[in-house]
Amino acid sequence: MHIHREGYKVIFTVALLITALWFLLDTVLPTAGIAHILFYVGFGGLLIWTISFFRVPHRKINNKDVSEVISSADGRVVTVEEVFEPEYFNDKRIQVSVFMSPLNVHVNWYPIDGEVSYTKYHPGKFLVAYHPKSSTENERNTIVVKNENAQEILVRQIAGMMARRIISRAKVGDKAIKGSEFGIIRFGSRLDFFFPIDAEICVKLGDKITAQQTVLGKLPKI
Numbered sequence: 030m031h032i033h034r035e036g037y038k039v040i041f042t043v044a045l046l047i048t049a050l051w052f053l054l055d056t057v058l059p060t061a062g063i064a065h066i067l068f069y070v071g072f073g074g075l076l077i078w079t080i081s082f083f084r085v086p087h088r089k090i091n092n093k094d095v096s097e098v099i100s101s102a103d104g105r106v107v108t109v110e111e112v113f114e115p116e117y118f119n120d121k122r123i124q125v126s127v128f129m130s131p132l133n134v135h136v137n138w139y140p141i142d143g144e145v146s147y148t149k150y151h152p153g154k155f156l157v158a159y160h161p162k163s164s165t166e167n168e169r170n171t172i173v174v175k176n177e178n179a180q181e182i183l184v185r186q187i188a189g190m191m192a193r194r195i196i197s198r199a200k201v202g203d204k205a206i207k208g209s210e211f212g213i214i215r216f217g218s219r220l221d222f223f224f225p226i227d228a229e230i231c232v233k234l235g236d237k238i239t240a241q242q243t244v245l246g247k248l249p250k251i
Contacts, residue, residue, distance in 0.1 A: 032080065032085070035083065035215075043076055090207065090208030091241065096250060099141075099207065100220075100239065100240050100244075101211075101240060102135070102136075102220045102238070102240050103134045103240045104129040104237075105238065106232050107126050108124055111226065117171065120226075122226060123223070123225070123230060125245050129218050135213050135218065137240075139208065140182055141207055147172070148197065151169045168188040169186060170186040170195045171183060171184075171185045172184045182223070183223040186218070187221060195212070198210075198211055
């Protein structure tokens with residue numbers, strides 16, 4: 030496990046703020062007391078959480094079958110339904126949505142091997158990430174990966190109520206390697222996956238998901 034490079038500045042800023050408040054507290058209340066204990070517990074917990082938010086686990090990637098679509102994020106399945114996808118496919122798809130709480134790992138990884146065929150960033154609102162309208166109204170970033178059989182999976186990064194920055198390094202023409210990183214979202218968010226209508230979905234509502242390992246679904250054999 031290591032700390033994501035996007036976290037260095039945030040962690041340093043939080044540590045600096047806590048240090049400044051600690052000096053201020055010692056100036057105002059030089060004698061140790063309940064205020065000091067509460068400070069150490071509260072702000073110590075904040076620093077630990079900030080560091081853990083940017084953790085990047087080292088995992089064995091599930092890459093057994095090219096038809097298997099693995100999860101790009103840790104979290105919990107909050108949507109499995111047939112929908113009309115209007116941005117790219119303009120047809121019916123099966124949507125699987127994974128909600129990431131502030132305690133989950135927030136790094137995002139490619140779900141299949143292939144090539145990035147489409148990307149687009151959309152500014153928007155900051156509704157809670159599990160809200161049904163967050164998929165179309167929140168700040169979001171869409172990525173489509175096409176595999177060697179010309180089958181495509183759309184992944185949409187969605188900012189949540191706490192999130193204020195979506196980071197994606199995916200560009201059209203990039204080689205997508207299953208399980209390799211393409212981005213990260215700060216701080217509490219969701220990912221939507223859009224499968225072909227005849228795909229086999231391997232998860233159900235409420236399932237806990239592990240990125241790089243859990244198979245969300247299987248693409249039709251060609």
